[in-house]
């Protein structure tokens with residue numbers, strides 16, 4: 001077993017032990033309300049920021065452990081391509097439920113509306129290999145030859161537009177996801193986790209970011225924490241199995257997969273650096289986990305301690 005797989009497996013075992021003691025651990029209990037008489041304004045600000053980030057870490061870690069457990073359950077019997085796609089389906093059901101629970105609880109003022117597609121018009125949307133397989137299966141089952149041929153053209157256009165460029169570099173250009181049709185996602189039911197969690201509280205900021213390639217889009221972070229955590233959990237299970245755990249630039253990987261043979265795609269699900277190499281991002285999940293852990297430490301939060309799931313939010 002490779003060192004990285006061993007480390008991931010060890011970490012998952014630690015997570016499970018931590019989850020067992022989580023409900024009794026003061027580290028995951030809500031902070032007491034700040035006392036205005038005992039704290040300066042800056043201390044109060046820090047306390048509020050810490051409390052907010054603690055919730056974010058809890059949601060992220062919960063989603064990571066649930067995403068991992070669901071993927072492990074799906075893949076315990078079989079690790080063929082179909083089971084990999086099913087693992088993505090299971091995790092996305094959880095993510096949808098959790099995002100609905102969190103949104104219902106906090107009622108963020110989201111500006112996202114059907115038919116608004118600024119976020120689908122920038123490059124670099126990432127999907128895991130199980131998610132790409134699920135999308136490909138959906139395309140095979142639901143797209144007629146005309147729709148498929150149009151998709152192939154859009155994927156080629158995307159790859160051509162991004163040729164030799166860093167997909168993460170800001171750009172003023174519109175670079176539509178090949179799956180965007182008439183301002184709507186043509187694979188909405190099977191879209192990647194990152195698309196499920198992405199959101200905006202200001203369509204004006206989306207427009208500015210799209211038109212100028214500059215500016216930050218304010219988001220409701222907890223929804224993204226759900227999808228980020230679930231994606232990392234799914235990816236960690238793929239790592240433990242020793243399959244291709246790279247994240248893929250969706251547009252480029254689609255362009256590759258739509259003209260590849262089934263056997264080549266199957267090979268690429270097991271080995272990184274082959275068919276999907278031009279679209280692979282091998283560090284996203286590890287970097288995200290490291291960043292969350294580091295920020296949590298700065299706030300004095302034990303991010304290794306998975307919290308108990310909120311009532312009614314645990315998947316079936």
Ligand code: SF4
Pocket residue numbers: 119120125177178179180181184185186187188191192195
């Ligand atoms: S997969 Fe769908 S939701 Fe995601 S970027 Fe593409 S069109 Fe948009």
